[in-house]
Amino acid sequence: MAEDSADRATSVRAYRIAYDGRPFHGFQRQPDVETVEGVLLDALSDLGVVESGTPRGYAAAGRTDAGVSAVAQTVAFAAPDWLDPAAFSSELPAEVRVWTSADVPADFHATHDATEREYTYHLYAPDGSISRARTALDELSGEHDFHNLTPDEEGTVRTLSTAVRRDGDFLIVSLRAGGFARQLVRRLVSVVAAVARGETELARIERVLGADSLSGPEGVAPAPAYPLVLTDVVYPDVSFETDDSLARTRAIFEETHVRERTEARMTETLAGAFDAGTGDRSS
Missing domain, CATH: 3.30.70.660 (Pseudouridine synthase I, catalytic domain, C-terminal subdomain)
Known part of the structure; x- marks a missing residue:
């Protein structure tokens, strides 16, 4: 059962989350709209870490407004040993990536311990x-x-x-x-x-x-x-360790960057087409 997975956790683990916040109605979970926290908790449910709600000891570094993005949002909770960043990201949309993690003390709190x-x-x-x-x-x-x-x-x-x-x-x-x-x-x-x-x-x-x-x-x-x-949340006594998830996260956001640079060139062409002196463009 899902609760058994959480109970087998040997320690609380903190995860760094990067996300493109533009498609989301902020970080904090809400009942009728999609939020970053909502997709994180849904992923944990799909992975069998919890049946519903939040894992034991869950907390986040903070709440970002609708449309705001993050590199260093941090969530922490009692996690099963197998839940590394890659496993966590496997049930997340491309706009939300878990890219590093750290084992932290049992009383660690992602909100209150951030300095x-x-x-x-x-x-x-x-x-x-x-x-x-x-x-x-x-x-x-x-x-x-x-x-x-x-x-x-x-x-x-x-x-x-x-x-x-x-x-x-x-x-x-x-x-x-x-x-x-x-x-x-x-x-x-x-x-x-x-x-x-x-x-x-x-x-x-x-x-x-x-x-x-x-x-x-x-x-x-x-x-x-x-x-x-x-861009940063500081926990003085926490050492995050990166693995292959860092490279995969970078690649996903680089793809988004290239796509949007290409779209920007297109819109630049549209805007520039109407500069003074353009002349008749009907041909």
């Missing part, structure tokens, strides 16, 4: 000023009450470290903290983007951080979800 999380946002800003973006991030770094940048009413005080670099038309914004309130990363990016593009002044940040409450036109809307990736 730091890093998100990376790929901000399309060909005309954005990296110096203004860096100055904005410097203002947002350190310990602040980010209550105007999240719908959460508790847990809004966070200590944030930041970085930004340019990669072609993109500003790559990295945000690191012990944890993040809901939508905080995407609303932080909205503020940084507005400053980098010259749409708002740096003084805006002081108001966002200091005002009792900002709403309506003064409020900060979250940036789009799909350019955001959970």
Whole structure:
């Protein structure tokens, strides 16, 4: 029986999960829509690890919003010895891959034992000023009450470290903290983007951080979800070991990358066809 498989586990195991979050309605399992956690738990059911629900000791590093992707999402639970990353991935869709694992202590908790999380946002800003973006991030770094940048009413005080670099038309914004309130990363990016593009002044940040409450036109809307990736979750005492699953995971996402680069070239042709001076294209 499925419960017997879980009972034979010799230790709790942590698994790193990479996923393309765009097809999913976020990470957390929901009853009527497909989520990343939903397909993970369905896979464990199909593999006979559980009959339904979650395995003993199950926890995840965090919840990503709908459309957000991950490299280092982490789940941990009491697992049978044979459940290596390849076996876990065998019942998962191509968009979700288990690529490494680690044996951890019996009291390990994937949420509470994480000391730091890093998100990376790929901000399309060909005309954005990296110096203004860096100055904005410097203002947002350190310990602040980010209550105007999240719908959460508790847990809004966070200590944030930041970085930004340019990669072609993109500003790559990295945000690191012990944890993040809901939508905080995407609303932080909205503020940084507005400053980098010259749409708002740096003084805006002081108001966002200091005002009792900002709403309506003064409020900060979250940036789009799909350019955001959970790139790291830190467990200081855990050593993840990779196997052939790493190469297979890389190959699957490289195939997606090539396909989408090809599609981007096609749409670039469509957009460029209507540049000024194109002339009559009826022939």
